[in-house]
Amino acid sequence: MPILELKNVSKIYGSLRALSDINLSVNAGDWLSIMGPSGSGKTTMINIIGCMDTPSTGSVILDGVDISKENAANLTRIRRDKIGLIFQQFHLISYLTAVENVMIAQYYHSMPDEAEAMEALEKVGLRERAHHLPAQLSGGEQQRVCIARALINSPQILLGDEPTGNLDEENEGIVVDIFRRLHDEGVTIIIVTHDPEVGDVAQRKIILEHGKVIQDIDQSATFGEALKLKSKG
Amino acid sequence: MGNNSRKKMYLRMITSSLIRRASRLIIAVLAIAIGATILSGLVTIYYDIPEQLGREFRSYGANLIILPSGDFGITRADIDKLKNLIGREKIVGLAPYRYQTVKINEQPYLLAGTDLHEAKQNSPFWYIEGDWQNVMIGREIAETLDLNIGDTFTVKGVKYGEQAEASKQNLSAEENKTRDFGSQNFSKKLQVKGIVTTGGAEEGFIFSDMALLNEMIADENFKADVLECSIVANAEELNELTNKISEHIPNLSPKAVRRLTQSQDIVLGKLQALVLLVTIVVLIITMISVYTTMTAMVAERRKEIALKKALGAENKFVIGELLGEGILLGFIGGAAGVFLGFEFALRVSLNVFGRGINFQWALIPITIIIFIAITVIASILPVRHVMDIHPAIVLKGE
Ligand SMILES: Nc1ncnc2c1ncn2[C@@H]1O[C@H](COP(=O)(O)OP(=O)(O)OP(=O)(O)O)[C@@H](O)[C@H]1O
Ligand SMILES: [Mg+2]
Numbered sequence: 123m124p125i126l127e128l129k130n131v132s133k134i135y136g137s138l139r140a141l142s143d144i145n146l147s148v149n150a151g152d153w154l155s156i157m158g159p160s161g162s163g164k165t166t167m168i169n170i171i172g173c174m175d176t177p178s179t180g181s182v183i184l185d186g187v188d189i190s191k192e193n194a195a196n197l198t199r200i201r202r203d204k205i206g207l208i209f210q211q212f213h214l215i216s217y218l219t220a221v222e223n224v225m226i227a228q229y230y231h232s233m234p235d236e237a238e239a240m241e242a243l244e245k246v247g248l249r250e251r252a253h254h255l256p257a258q259l260s261g262g263e264q265q266r267v268c269i270a271r272a273l274i275n276s277p278q279i280l281l282g283d284e285p286t287g288n289l290d291e292e293n294e295g296i297v298v299d300i301f302r303r304l305h306d307e308g309v310t311i312i313i314v315t316h317d318p319e320v321g322d323v324a325q326r327k328i329i330l331e332h333g334k335v336i337q338d339i340d341q342s343a344t345f346g347e348a349l350k351l352k353s354k355g
Numbered sequence: 356m357g358n359n360s361r362k363k364m365y366l367r368m369i370t371s372s373l374i375r376r377a378s379r380l381i382i383a384v385l386a387i388a389i390g391a392t393i394l395s396g397l398v399t400i401y402y403d404i405p406e407q408l409g410r411e412f413r414s415y416g417a418n419l420i421i422l423p424s425g426d427f428g429i430t431r432a433d434i435d436k437l438k439n440l441i442g443r444e445k446i447v448g449l450a451p452y453r454y455q456t457v458k459i460n461e462q463p464y465l466l467a468g469t470d471l472h473e474a475k476q477n478s479p480f481w482y483i484e485g486d487w488q489n490v491m492i493g494r495e496i497a498e499t500l501d502l503n504i505g506d507t508f509t510v511k512g513v514k515y516g517e518q519a520e521a522s523k524q525n526l527s528a529e530e531n532k533t534r535d536f537g538s539q540n541f542s543k544k545l546q547v548k549g550i551v552t553t554g555g556a557e558e559g560f561i562f563s564d565m566a567l568l569n570e571m572i573a574d575e576n577f578k579a580d581v582l583e584c585s586i587v588a589n590a591e592e593l594n595e596l597t598n599k600i601s602e603h604i605p606n607l608s609p610k611a612v613r614r615l616t617q618s619q620d621i622v623l624g625k626l627q628a629l630v631l632l633v634t635i636v637v638l639i640i641t642m643i644s645v646y647t648t649m650t651a652m653v654a655e656r657r658k659e660i661a662l663k664k665a666l667g668a669e670n671k672f673v674i675g676e677l678l679g680e681g682i683l684l685g686f687i688g689g690a691a692g693v694f695l696g697f698e699f700a701l702r703v704s705l706n707v708f709g710r711g712i713n714f715q716w717a718l719i720p721i722t723i724i725i726f727i728a729i730t731v732i733a734s735i736l737p738v739r740h741v742m743d744i745h746p747a748i749v750l751k752g753e
Contacts, residue, residue: 174746198669231667271666
């Protein structure tokens with residue numbers, strides 16, 4: 123049963139069709155990668171799914187609710203409850219420690235709970251670094267803090283726009299490994315990437331071009347293998 | 356419990372933001388602190404000016420003249436009652452005067468018996484050649500009679516109790532002269548200790564201690580014809596005081612010296628208006644500088660704001676956090692300013708008026724609240740920009 127459905131979704135900027143009549147259905151627990159050349163509409167698509175933007179036409183059904191016509195305040199609430207976001211430029215708050223950066227996601231969602239935030243950091247291997255400021259963390263560590271933050275409120279979908287784009291091989295491996303564990307736990311994962319290796323480890327891969335899905339590839343056959351290769355680092 | 360942990364997180368966020376970004380906030384805190392310094396300093400001075408200048412003005416002479424309402428003169432008991440009524444701490448000087456016509460070389464002069472110390476308190480501007488001592492003569496007399504410090508002269512007159520008789524009989528100077536110097540007349544040799552220059556009627560007077568005068572006229576009873584008082588009060592307070600005196604001590608008839616008190620009030624009023632104006636200007640400048648700082652802060656922190664929104668923060672949360680930081684800044688700057696401001700006011704007061712001031716404890720909460728209010732008001736517009744920040748657009752850019 124699909125947790126996410128895009129029906130005839132278009133996003134139009136003036137004369138530019140950033141997304142053009144997209145139809146896509148993602149099942150709960152799926153791991154999907156979105157690839158495509160620069161300017162093909164990947165970020166536009168993930169922003170719409172992530173309730174950061176709305177389509178010009180078409181509808182987006184997230185967990186049974188059409189979010190395409192919601193106002194900004196409702197989108198914020200839905201995003202808070204259902205979506206975990208990871209960015210290419212880690213986007214941590216510079217004056218808060220790692221654990222505090224995780225806690226603010228709890229704070230905006232419901233209740234801050236330091237013990238729980240520490241556990242989340244432990245899961246991404248950062249318990250020791252919990253009280254460091256972002257500037258004192260490596261890029262890989264910062265991105266792992268972002269993942270811990272994205273997951274702290276148990277979102278239904280984890281969205282990443284080039285989450286490994288700024289990471290080296292080793293850190294990329296660590297992050298993919300975390301995705302694998304999340305996938306095992308049943309989290310739905312949608313990742314935009316330029317990196318074919320990262321794109322290949324997903325169960326399914328779609329390729330965008332000029333705002334259209336030009337390929338939709340089922341990788342479940344190679345899924346386990348590619349993952350093992352990748353996560354070995 | 357849960358709410359508590361949210362509050363704690365809120366405080367943790369805004370204090371972390373201020374502490375860990377301290378170097379960026381120094382200018383803002385400084386602007387607020389300087390504003391608060393000037394404000395609390397000026398307010399201190401504003402409230403202290405009447406007191407300061409009030410005493411300063413008291414060196415321009417008595418501002419309250421009290422006459423007896425009957426023929427009996429003013430007694431010591433009256434003066435005690437009066438002092439209690441006015442309040443001793445408000446009295447700069449209170450000089451009783453008893454006037455007596457005397458003759459020197461057959462020329463009539465007015466001898467004023469008074470309390471020389473109190474007279475000096477009333478009129479510190481009198482220029483005295485020699486000392487404030489028994490006996491002083493006016494410059495006019497000194498010149499007419501060619502008297503210098505240390506010279507002696509003889510005063511003659513009629514003793515107390517005989518004066519009424521003398522005036523009733525309306526004796527001419529000639530007749531008076533021919534009357535023998537019996538028990539009803541006195542003659543006393545006095546030495547000039549001081550020569551009084553005032554530019555006024557005082558230059559035609561002889562000043563002595565009341566006791567000396569009483570001795571000469573052989574009346575040991577204290578009796579004043581007039582009281583000259585120098586009192587720390589503005590025109591309105593002085594009016595109230597005269598009413599109070601008339602009501603409580605009916606045998607006294609007080610009169611405020613209008614000319615003096617009114618000009619005092621005008622000068623004070625103008626000075627206070629000036630201080631108030633400067634204070635308002637300072638507040639406006641502080642507000643502008645906080646506005647600029649907050650605008651820069653919101654611009655500088657667009658990414659952070661966008662991120663918070665992406666994480667699900669509603670506008671009101673983000674605005675609440677920024678205002679919280681503003682309140683904290685206002686608090687810190689305001690608190691620092693209160694103490695610096697007192698230092699500032701103290702220095703001004705010492706340099707300009709040559710006296711210290713009291714620390715006004717009420718200024719602490721007032722200044723802090725005013726500066727919190729100023730930062731909040733100045734922050735409202737910049738912080739509203741939070742609503743225009745779209746996370747998708749802001750977070751996308753490198
Ligand atoms: N706010 C906007 N206003 C106008 N045009 C936009 C806007 N956002 C994106 N576009 C355009 O839409 C198209 C798709 O942009 P998008 O950011 O989705 O590309 P992308 O696939 O994420 O590219 P990249 O791989 O470089 O990140 C581009 O041509 C872009 O210029
Ligand atoms: Mg993109």
